[in-house]
Amino acid sequence: MLLVTMPDGGSSHIRSVCFVVPTYNEADNIEAIVRQILGLAGEDLTVHLVVADDSSPDGTGKIVEGLANEFVTLLSGDKQGLGSAYSRAFSHVLSELSVDAIVQMDADFSHAPADALRLIAALADADVAIGSRYTAGGTVDPAWGRRRRLISKCGNLFARYVAGLYRIKDCTAGFKAIRTQALRRAFPLRLPVQGYVFQVASLHALFISGARVVEVPIYFADRSAGVTKLGRKDVVEFFVHVWWLRLLSRKTFIKFALTGLTGVVVNLASFEALLVSGLNPYICSALAIELSIVWNFFVNNYWTFRDRVVKSRKRIRGLKFNAVSLVTLSISFSSFVLLRWLLPQEPLVIAQFLSIFPAVLANYFANSYWTFKADAT
Ligand code: GDD
Ligand code: MN
DSSP states (O other): OOOOBOTTSOBOOOOEEEEEEEESSOTTTHHHHHHHHHTTOBTTBEEEEEEEEOOOTTSHHHHHHHHOSSSEEEEEOOSOOHHHHHHHHHHHHHHHOOOSEEEEOOSSSSSOTTHHHHHHHHGGGOSEEEEESSSTTOEEOTTSOHHHHHHHHHHHHHHHHHTTOTTOSOSSOSOEEEEHHHHHHHOSSOOSOOSTTHHHHHHHHHHHTTOOEEEEEOEEOOOSSSOOOOOHHHHHHHHHHHHHHHHTTOSHHHHHHHHHHHHHHHHHHHHHHHHHTTOOHHHHHHHHHHHHHHHHHHHIIIIITTTSOOSSTTHHHHHHHHHHHHHHHHHHHHHHHHHHHHOTTSOHHHHHHHTHHHHHHHHHHHIIIIITOOOOO
8 A cells, every 4th residue: 555645744545534415405316325425435445424404495404314324414504505514514524523535525416426436546646636527538418508508617717717726627616525634724614605606715725725636537417306506696706705715815906906896886886877877788888897997097007006117107008008998898898798698687787797807807917917017127
């Protein structure tokens, strides 16, 4: 048996794991998933299972109670969201069990229990192994429609680049094996998130604490029974919290984000005002975006990037600024058009709000690395 010494002194071989499976109305799946997970235990591997159920009205918790034993624990709570359930379960495992790793996975067979063994094996020289849909060799069930695929891809790209996790291809994955030691180092306590963004927030915490992350390709199947629980609240929290993650690690970016916040107010207030005046919503969108860009430029110029030494401060920058705002405008406006198509039933202002985010990112990079780039001294 090969034992590699970890930088933190731990031994690399995984002998015991605890699966953490969050459930909300998974009565049709839970018994089978519990049995398949327990079936992974072997001579070299002890398997525990914690089911974090949010008092599912369909009786999922009751079924788990019936299956509970020395290795299977039901952890019930109120319905707060996927992230809260995970936080609760992770701290339970860290305080009550002594296992080498945690494996988190969905209850709906999107993640094949057998693949967990490949994730655990990958921990031989990593702290986190992601069951990845988007790394080479990973795939998603063709039954996932175009819309679902696009939403997942966009959310994932957004998380990668905003939260600074661009080296990781599947940042929103719900299938991961994590060494408990790495988890302790990254976040011994609960993470301040309630919903699906937990996946990104936990990965981010692990990543910045120095955990070694690898991706293992998986086939992500569409759920076999029941429906997805991803809700509007999760989506909003996702887009807001990913920016927060970025904020945690950048200083100029904090100023830029605060400026952006005032820009959001300018954007949405003028959007609403223009709508009231009876103009076509698409024209209102474009005008409101442009107004907020001009606003942001002035605040960034005189505050955010004030301390950057830049030659020819006014003329060149004015030109560059115009070029950047043109790009920002088109990104934001295309996002608005795309979001109207993706979320036709949502109020206009939601699309306008969400369309701000991808543009802000492009705007930041363009301004930081070009418009306000410090001159070499
Ligand atoms: N306890 C609890 N509370 N469990 C929940 C909640 C909740 O509020 N919401 C969802 N779950 C459970 C579900 O019962 C399921 O076992 C798992 O979390 C994933 O939920 P799904 O509703 O099946 O998610 P999905 O298929 O749309 O999303 C998948 O992709 C996401 C994005 O890539 C999952 O793999 C997610 O983990 C992943 O983040
Ligand atoms: Mn699912």
